[in-house]
Amino acid sequence: xxxxxxxxxxxxxxxxxxxxxxxxxxxxxxxxxxxxxxxxxxxxxxxxxxxxxxxxxxxxxxxxxxxxxxxxxxxxxxxxxxxxxxxxxxxxxxxxxxxxxxxxxxxxxxxxxxxxxxxxxxxxxxxxxxxxxxxxxxxxxxxxxxxxxxxxxxxxxxxxxxxxxxxxxxxxxxxxxxxxxxxxxxxxxxxxxxxxxxxxxxxxxxxxxxxxxxxxxxxxxxxxxxxxxxxxxxxxxxxxxxxxxxxxxxxxxxxxxxxxxxxxxxxxxxxxxxxxxxxxxxxxxxxxxxxxxxxxxx
Amino acid sequence: xxxxxxxxxxxxxxxxxxxxxxxxxxxxxxxxxxxxxxxxxxxxxxxxxxxxxxxxxxxxxxxxxxxxxxxxxxxxxxxxxxxxxxxxxxxxxxxxxxxxxxxxxxxxxxxxxxxxxxxxxxxxxxxxxxxxxxxxxxxxxxxxxxxxxxxxxxxxxxxxxxxxxxxxxxxxxxxxxxxxxxxxxxxxxxxxxxxxxxxxxxxxxxxxxxxxxxxxxxxxxxxxxxxxxxxxxxxxxxxxxxxxxxxxxxxxxxxxxxxxxxxxxxxxxxxxxxxxxxxxxxxxxxxxxx
Amino acid sequence: xxxxxxxxxxxxxxxxxxxxxxxxxxxxxxxxxxxxxxxxxxxxxxxxxxxxxxxxxxxxxxxxxxxxxxxxxxxxxxxxxxxxxxxxxxxxxxxxxxxxxxxxxxxxxxxxxxxxxxxxxxxxxxxxxxxxxxxxxxxxxxxxxxxxxxxxxxxxxxxxxxxxxxxxxxxxxxxxxxxxxxxxxxxxxxxxxxxxxxxxxxxxxxxxxxxxxxxxxxxxxxxxxxxxxxxxxxxxxxxxxxxxxxxxxxxxxxxxxxxxxxxxxxxxxxxxxxxxxxxxxxxxxxxxxxxxxxxxxxxxxxxxxxxxxxxxxxxxxxxxxxxxxxxxxxxxxxxxxxxxxxxxxxxxxxxxxxxxxxxxxxxxxxxx
Numbered sequence: 001x002x003x004x005x006x007x008x009x010x011x012x013x014x015x016x017x018x019x020x021x022x023x024x025x026x027x028x029x030x031x032x033x034x035x036x037x038x039x040x041x042x043x044x045x046x047x048x049x050x051x052x053x054x055x056x057x058x059x060x061x062x063x064x065x066x067x068x069x070x071x072x073x074x075x076x077x078x079x080x081x082x083x084x085x086x087x088x089x090x091x092x093x094x095x096x097x098x099x100x101x102x103x104x105x106x107x108x109x110x111x112x113x114x115x116x117x118x119x120x121x122x123x124x125x126x127x128x129x130x131x132x133x134x135x136x137x138x139x140x141x142x143x144x145x146x147x148x149x150x151x152x153x154x155x156x157x158x159x160x161x162x163x164x165x166x167x168x169x170x171x172x173x174x175x176x177x178x179x180x181x182x183x184x185x186x187x188x189x190x191x192x193x194x195x196x197x198x199x200x201x202x203x204x205x206x207x208x209x210x211x212x213x214x215x216x217x218x219x220x221x222x223x224x225x226x227x228x229x230x231x232x233x234x235x236x237x238x239x240x241x242x243x244x245x246x247x248x249x250x251x252x253x254x255x256x257x258x259x260x261x262x263x264x265x266x267x268x269x270x271x272x273x274x275x276x277x278x279x280x281x282x283x284x285x286x287x288x289x290x291x292x293x294x295x296x297x298x
Numbered sequence: 299x300x301x302x303x304x305x306x307x308x309x310x311x312x313x314x315x316x317x318x319x320x321x322x323x324x325x326x327x328x329x330x331x332x333x334x335x336x337x338x339x340x341x342x343x344x345x346x347x348x349x350x351x352x353x354x355x356x357x358x359x360x361x362x363x364x365x366x367x368x369x370x371x372x373x374x375x376x377x378x379x380x381x382x383x384x385x386x387x388x389x390x391x392x393x394x395x396x397x398x399x400x401x402x403x404x405x406x407x408x409x410x411x412x413x414x415x416x417x418x419x420x421x422x423x424x425x426x427x428x429x430x431x432x433x434x435x436x437x438x439x440x441x442x443x444x445x446x447x448x449x450x451x452x453x454x455x456x457x458x459x460x461x462x463x464x465x466x467x468x469x470x471x472x473x474x475x476x477x478x479x480x481x482x483x484x485x486x487x488x489x490x491x492x493x494x495x496x497x498x499x500x501x502x503x504x505x506x507x508x509x510x511x512x513x514x515x516x517x518x519x520x521x522x523x524x525x526x527x528x529x530x531x532x533x534x535x536x537x538x539x540x541x542x543x544x545x546x547x548x549x550x551x552x553x554x555x556x557x558x559x560x561x562x563x564x565x566x567x568x569x570x571x572x573x574x575x576x577x578x579x580x581x582x583x584x585x586x587x588x
Numbered sequence: 589x590x591x592x593x594x595x596x597x598x599x600x601x602x603x604x605x606x607x608x609x610x611x612x613x614x615x616x617x618x619x620x621x622x623x624x625x626x627x628x629x630x631x632x633x634x635x636x637x638x639x640x641x642x643x644x645x646x647x648x649x650x651x652x653x654x655x656x657x658x659x660x661x662x663x664x665x666x667x668x669x670x671x672x673x674x675x676x677x678x679x680x681x682x683x684x685x686x687x688x689x690x691x692x693x694x695x696x697x698x699x700x701x702x703x704x705x706x707x708x709x710x711x712x713x714x715x716x717x718x719x720x721x722x723x724x725x726x727x728x729x730x731x732x733x734x735x736x737x738x739x740x741x742x743x744x745x746x747x748x749x750x751x752x753x754x755x756x757x758x759x760x761x762x763x764x765x766x767x768x769x770x771x772x773x774x775x776x777x778x779x780x781x782x783x784x785x786x787x788x789x790x791x792x793x794x795x796x797x798x799x800x801x802x803x804x805x806x807x808x809x810x811x812x813x814x815x816x817x818x819x820x821x822x823x824x825x826x827x828x829x830x831x832x833x834x835x836x837x838x839x840x841x842x843x844x845x846x847x848x849x850x851x852x853x854x855x856x857x858x859x860x861x862x863x864x865x866x867x868x869x870x871x872x873x874x875x876x877x878x879x880x881x882x883x884x885x886x887x888x889x890x891x892x893x894x895x896x897x898x899x900x901x902x903x904x905x906x907x908x909x910x911x912x913x914x915x916x917x918x919x920x921x922x923x924x925x926x927x928x929x930x931x932x933x934x935x936x937x938x939x940x941x942x943x944x945x946x947x948x949x950x951x952x953x954x955x956x
Contacts, residue, residue, distance in 0.1 A: 029389055033403050036466065039418040040406070046421065057431045059422070112315050119308035127316050129583050134323040136515075136575045138523050140547045140564040142326035144333065144557060148342070149326075168322045171315050188673035188746075191640050192734070196687030197661035200307045206686070210677035229411035231526035232544075236552065246413045250530055253417050262421055269417040273410050280409035284402070289474075 047071060047267035054262050070263035074271055078264050080251030087271050089241065090248035094228055094275075097159050097244055101166040102223045108167070109174020109219060110212065114204050116175065117182035118190050128179060135172035142169075143236055150237060157239040165237060166227045173226075174219050181215035182208065214286060221287040225276045245272045327568065334561035342557050351562035361563065364541040367453055368570075371542065372521045374457045375464075379517055380510070382461065383468025388498065390469070391476045401473070404466035412463065416530025419459040420446065449539035452532050456524070456540060459531055464520060468513050475509035476502065511578065518574050522567060543567045589652055591616050591774045592637065592742055597646035599632055599798075606632050608798045610646070614791060619768050619775045623785040624795035624821070630778045631746060633795070637776060638744050639663050650741060661691075663742075666735035670747040672727045674719040674734075681715040684733045701737045708767075709733050725756045732764075745777040749784065761787060782822050786810070794818045811944065816953040819874050819946055825910055828880070828920040830873045831950065834865045841865075843873050843947070847917035854940075858891045859947060863956040870950030877910065879941040880922030882930075891942035896935050913938065 042059060047070050049063040076086035116128045146165060147156065155161035185208065193203045234244040243251075249272045253265045280287070303310075334351050336343045355361050386404060390397055407415065422428050425444040433441040445451035479502050487497050525544035528534055534541040534549075543563055551560035590613040599607035607629045614620045622630040635641040637648055639660035647654050655663055674683050681702060688698045706712045709729045719727055728748065735743055745764075749757045765788055768775055779785055785792050786806045793803045794817070802814040813819035819827045832845030832852075840857040854873065865871065897913040897920075904910075908923050911930050922938060924930060949956050 025389055025392060025394070029386075029394065029400055032386060033400060036403050036407060036462070039415075039422060039462065042422055043418050054427065057427060057435055059428055059432050108315055112312055115308045115312045121309060124312075125583060127312065129579060130324070131316070131319050132579060132583075133575065134319050136519055136571060136579075137323065137327065138544070138564070138567040138571055140523075140525075140544055140560075141330050141568040142323065143547075143564065144342075144551055144560060145326040145329040146322070168318055171319060172323075175315070186671050186673060188669040188671050189675065191635075191638070191660075192667065192669060192673035193675075193686075194640060195638060195660045195665065195667050196734075197690040198686075199304065200311075202690055207675050207677075225409055229413075229526075231411065231413050231529070232523075232548075235529075236548075246411050246526070249411075249417065250413050253420075253530070254533065262427070265417060266421065269414045273414045276409040276411070277406060280406055281402070284405065284409065 043266045043270055047074075047263050047270055049263055051259075051261060051263060067263075070261070070267040071271075073261070073264045074252070074267035078252045078261075078268060080248060080255050087245060087248055087252070087268055090243055090245045091271065093159060093238075093242060094245040097162050097166070098224060098227050101163045101170070101227050102220055104163070105167045105170035105174050105223055106216065106219045108171055109176075110178045110209075110216070111204070112171065112175040113178020113180075113182050113215075114208060116179045117185075118187075118203070118208075119200070128175070131172045131175050133172075134169065135176065139169065139232055143232075147237060156237065158242050159238075161237055162233060162242075162244070165233050166223075166230070169233075170223055170227070173222060177215055177219045177222070178212070181212065185211070214289075217283055217286045221279055221283055224279055228276050330561045330568075331565050333557060334565045336558055338557040338561070340555035340557070351558040352566075355559060355562045355566070358559075360538050360541060361543075361546055363538060364543050364546045364563075367540060368522065368542050370453060371457060371460075371524070372518060374454070375460045375521050376514060376517045378457065378461045379465045379468050380513060382465040383513065384472050384503075384506075386465070386469040387472035387476055390473055401470070404469055406466070407463045408467045410463065412524075412526035413530045415459050415463045416527050419455065419462070420531050423455050423458075446532065447536055449536045452536060452540045456527060456531055460521070460524065460527060463527075464517060468517070471509050471513050472506065475506045479505050515574060515578050519571065522571050543570075590614060590649075591618070591651060592620075592776065593647075593649040593652070594633070594637070595647040595649065597633070597636065597648070598644045599629070599636065599641070600644045606798050607636075607643075610800060612793055612800060612803055614774065614776070617772045617774060617790075619777065619788055619790045621777045621779060621785040621789035621792050622795055623779055623782055623792060624801075626780060628795040629798040630780075630795050634667075634744055634746055634776060634778045637742075638665055638667055664740050665742045665744055666738040666740040667744040667746065668731045668735050668748045670750055672719070672731040672748075672751075674727060674730055676719055679716050679718060680711065680722070680730050680733075683719070683730055684737055687734065687738060701739075705733045705736045708736065724752050725760065728752060728760055732767075736767075741774065743773055743775045745775065747779055748777075749779070750781070757784075764788065783824065786822065792822075794821055796821075812955065813874075813946055814955050816872060816874070816948050819948070823876055823878075825877050825921050825923075827874045827876050827946070828915075829948075830875070830916050830918060830920065832871060832873060832916070834869050834871050834947075835867065837865055837867050837869075843871065845873075845916040850916075852895075852916050854893060854942065855891070856942070856945065856947065858943070859945065861947070861956055863949070865947075865949075865956055871956070872948040872950055872953065874946035874948060875920070875940060875942075876944065877921045877923045879944050880920060881939050881941070882922075882924045882928045882936070883939060893940050893942060895938045895940065897938045898935050899930050899932055902930050902932065 038060075045061070045063055046054060046059075048066045048068070050065070050067045050069070053064060074087055076088050077084055078086045112131070116124050150156040150161040150164070153161075155164065189207065190203055193207050198207065228244075229246060230244070231246045231250065234247040235250075238244065238247065249268050252268050332344065332346070333342050335346050335348060337345070337347050337350070390400060394400065423443070423446045425431075425447060428443075430441060430443040433443065445455045483501060483505075484497060487501055492500070523544060524542055525548065528540055528542050528545050532540040534545045543566065547560050547563040547567065550556040550563060593613040594610050597607055597610035598605070610629075610633060612620070622633060624630050632641060636643050639655070639658060643656065647656055649655065650663060650665075675686065678686065684705060685698045685702055688701065693701075702715075703712075706715060709732060711726065711729050711733060714722060714726055714730070719730070722730065728751075731748070748764075749760055752760060761784060767773075768788075777788060789806050791803065792806055792809055794801045794809065796817050802809055802818045809818060809822050813822060813827075816829065820829075830843075830845055832843050834856070835842050835844050840855060841859070843854040843856050845852045845854075856873075895915075897915060899911050899913055900919075901912040902909055904926060907926060909926050909928075909930065911922050911924050912919055913922065930936065947956055948954060
C-alpha cells in the first residue's frame with residue numbers, strides 16, 4: 001500500500017546518501033517515541049519509588065528499590081479531602097457506570113444508524129443532522145438544565161443519573177458510526193433481503209448485525225474511553241460515594257491536606273488509566289482503522 | 299393495520315431517540331439561552347431582562363482573560379498538533395520498519411483521560427522535582443523552567459500537554475489520508491520527473507484537504523471543551539491566569555451560584571463552536587445527499 | 589393472458605422524469621431484455637416491477653392482477669443483482685435457504701429445494717463456504733441459486749454479468765440461456781450490453797431517456813429498427829448513417845446525397861416505406877456494415893450498388909476485417925472477408941447490398 005510514497009523518498013535520496021537520510025528519519029521518529037512515552041515512563045517509575053527517593057530528584061531514574069506501597073495506598077487508602085478509601089470504590093463506580101451506558105448507547109446507535117441509512121424517509125437526513133450536531137455542542141450548554149432535570153427525576157448525584165446522561169449525549173456519536181458504516185453496505189443486499197421476505201427486524205438481526213463487528217468495535221471503544229475518561233459530567237452530576245474514578249483521581253491529586261505523595265498520585269493516575277490503555281492496546285488497531293476510514297471519507 | 303405499522307415502523311423506532319435528542323440537546327440549549335437573558339443567581343429565574351448578563355460578562359476581567367486564553371490556546375494547540383501530526387504521518391509513511399510499534403506509542407495518549415494526562419504533566423513540569431531539577435542536575439544550575447507556576451507562561455503548559463495527548467490522533471488521521479491518495483497520480487508525477495518534495499507539497503498535501511478539515515474540527519472542538527485538562531494541570535491558576543470559558547462557566551454554575559453568568563458564558567461557548575461546526579455539518583450532509 | 593404487464597407507467601424523481609408512459613407485456617416463458625445506455629431508466633423499471641421502488645403513476649400487473657401495493661416478498665418474483673448481494677456472513681447454503689426460512693418453509697422441503705438447485709448449478713461442493721471464499725463466477729451461481737429455489741413466477745436479473753470478466757460472461761450467458769430453455773421460466777433481464785440482449789432475449793425493449801424506443805424480437809430490431817437510436821444501439825459494429833434527400837418519390841425513388849459537388853444517387857424504389865415521403869424530404873439512410881462488402885458478385889438481388897471508395901482505416905478481427913471509407917462527407921464502415929487484401933489509400937470496389945437498408949426521417953429520426 002505505501003510502496004509508491006516510499007519510493008518517493010528513496011528517489012529523493014540520490015543526492016543525499018540514502019543511508020544518512022534513513023538514519024535521520026529513524027532518529028526523528030525515535031525522538032518522538034521518547035516524547036510520547038516519557039510521561040508514561042515517568043508515571044510508572046515514580047509510582048514505584050519511595051517518597052524519600054523521589055525527593056532526591058532523578059525524575060527519569062529507575063527506582064533503586066521497587067516499592068509497591070504507593071499502588072496499595074492509591075487503591076485502598078489514599079485520601080481525597082477527609083475520606084481516605086483510595087480509588088477502589090470509585091473504580092467500581094466507573095465500571096458500574098460504563099458497562100450499561102456503553103451497551104445501551106451502542107444498541108440505540110445501531111438501530112438509529114440502521115434506520116437512517118437503510119430506511120431513509122423524508123426528513124431522515126434532518127433528524128440525522130440534528131443528532132450529529134448534538135455530538136459537537138460544548139456540554140457546558142446543557143449542564144445546568146441537566147442538573148435540574150436529574151434532580152426532578154430523582155436520580156441526581158447517583159450512577160443511574162450519569163448513565164442517562166452518557167447515553168443521551170452518546171447517541172449522536174453512536175448513530176454517526178453506525179449510519180456511516182451501514183451507508184457503505186450495498187443497497188442491493190437490502191433489496192435481496194426484501195425479496196427474500198425479510199422485514200425491518202429480520203434485515204437488521206440475521207443479516208446486518210452479523211456483519212457489523214468492525215463498527216461495533218469502534219463504537220464500543222469510543223464510548224468506553226469517552227465515558228470512562230469523562231470528568232465534566234462526573235464532577236457536575238455525582239456526589240460523594242457515587243463519583244467516577246476521574247473525579248476521585250483529581251480529588252486525590254489536588255488534595256491539599258498532609259504531605260504531597262507524588263508516588264501515590266502517579267499510582268492513582270495509572271490505576272485510572274489502565275482500563276482504557278488495555279482496551280487501546282488490545283483493540284486499538286481496529287478502532288483507528290475504523291475511525292480514520294470514517295474521517296478520511298469525511 | 300399490520301401493513302400500516304410495517305410502513306411506519308422505522309419512524310416509530312427512531313422517534314424516542316429523536317425526542318430525547320430534541321429535549322436533552324435542543325430543549326436544554328434553549329433553556330440555557332433563555333436563562334442567560336434573566337437575572338438568575340443561585341436559582342433560575344425566567345423573566346427575560348435582555349442582555350445584561352452578557353454586558354456583565356464582557357465587563358468581567360476574569361472572563362476576558364478566559365477568552366484571550368482560549369484564543370491563544372486554540373491557535374497554538376491546533377497549529378502545533380496539525381504540524382506535528384502531519385510531519386509524523388509523512389515520516390511514518392516512508393515504509394518504516396516497526397511502524398506498528400511506533401504508531402502505537404504515538405497514539406496511546408489519546409486513550410488516556412485528560413485528568414491522567416494533566417496529573418502526569420503536572421508532575422513532570424513541577425519546578426521543584428521535575429524537568430527543571432533534571433536539567434539542573436545535569437550541570438546547568440541556572441536553568442529555569444517554572445512555566446507551571448508562572449502566570450505568564452502557565453497557559454503554555456496546557457498547550458504542551460494538550461498537544462502530547464492529541465497529536466498522535468491527528469497523525470493517525472493524516473496517515474490514513476496519505477494512504478488513500480491515488481497512487482497512480484503519484485506514479486504519473488514521478489514519471490513526469492517531479493521530485494519527492496514537490497510531490498508532497500504540490501500533490502499529496504493539497505489532496506488531504508478533507509483530512510485537514512476533519513482534524514481541525516476535532517481539535518477546535520476539543521480545545522473549546524477543554525475543561526478536564528485545565529482543572530487537572532493548573533486548576534485555572536496561578537490566580538485565574540489559565541482560566542478558560544469552560545472553567546469559568548463551571549465556577550459560576552457550581553461554586554459561585556451565578557446561573558445567569560454561567561448560562562451566558564455557556565451560550566458564548568456554544569456560539570463559538572457553531573461558527574466552526576455548522577458550516578462543516580452543512581457541507582458534509584449536503585455532500586452525502588448528492 | 590400475460591404474465592407481466594406494465595401500463596402507462598411513470599416515475600419521477602423530483603422534477604426529473606425517469607420513466608415516461610411505459611407500456612409492455614410479456615407472456616409465459618418469455619425472456620424480455622431491457623437494454624439501453626446508463627440512465628435510460630431500465631433498472632428503475634426493474635425495481636418497480638420487483639416492488640423495491642414505487643411508481644409515480646400507472647400499474648404493474650402480474651397474471652393480470654394489479655400488484656402496485658403488493659410488497660416484493662408477495663409478488664412471487666426472484667431477483668439476481670449485479671453485485672450478487674449475497675449475505676456476507678452466511679454460508680452458501682444459508683444464503684440460498686434464507687428466504688425459505690423467513691417464509692417458514694419446512695426443513696425437509698428446504699433441503700430438497702437446496703439439493704435440486706445446487707445440482708442444477710453445480711455448486712454442491714460450495715455449500716459450506718462463505719461468499720468471500722468464492723470466485724466471481726461461483727458467486728454468480730449462488731445468486732442464481734437463491735433466485736431459483738423460490739420457483740417464482742418471474743425472474744428478474746439486474747445486470748447480472750457485468751461484474752464478470754469477458755470469458756466468464758459469455759460462459760454464464762449461455763448457461764442462463766440454457767436454464768431458460770430447460771425450465772421455461774419467464775425472465776426480465778436488464779443489461780446495457782446489446783450483444784447480451786441479442787443473444788439471450790426472445791423479446792427486447794430498447795430504452796432511451798425513460799421511454800421504450802422499440803419492443804420486439806431480436807431479429808426484428810436488427811432488421812427493421814424503429815429509429816436511428818435503436819439502429820445505432822443494436823448491432824456491432826454500428827449501422828452506417830448517410831444524410832441526404834429523397835427524390836422522384838412518384839417514380840423510381842432515389843436517395844441523393846451531395847457533398848462538395850459530388851452527388852451520390854442510390855436507388856431505393858424497392859424500399860417499403862411505412863410513411864410515404866414527400867419530394868426532397870431530408871432523410872437518413874442506414875446501412876449495416878455487414879451489407880457493405882468486397883464481394884461484387886454476391887448479388888442478393890437487383891437492389892445493390894458498387895462504388896469505388898478509398899479505405900482509410902482497417903481493423904482486423906481474425907475472421908473478417910472492418911474497413912472505414914470516406915463517403916459523402918462522412919464515413920462508412922464495411923465488413924470484408926479477411927481473405928481480401930485491403931490497402932490503405934488505395935481505391936477499392938465496394939459492394940453495397942441495398943435490400944436491407946433502413947430509411948429514417950431526417951428530423952424525427954424515426955423509421956419511414
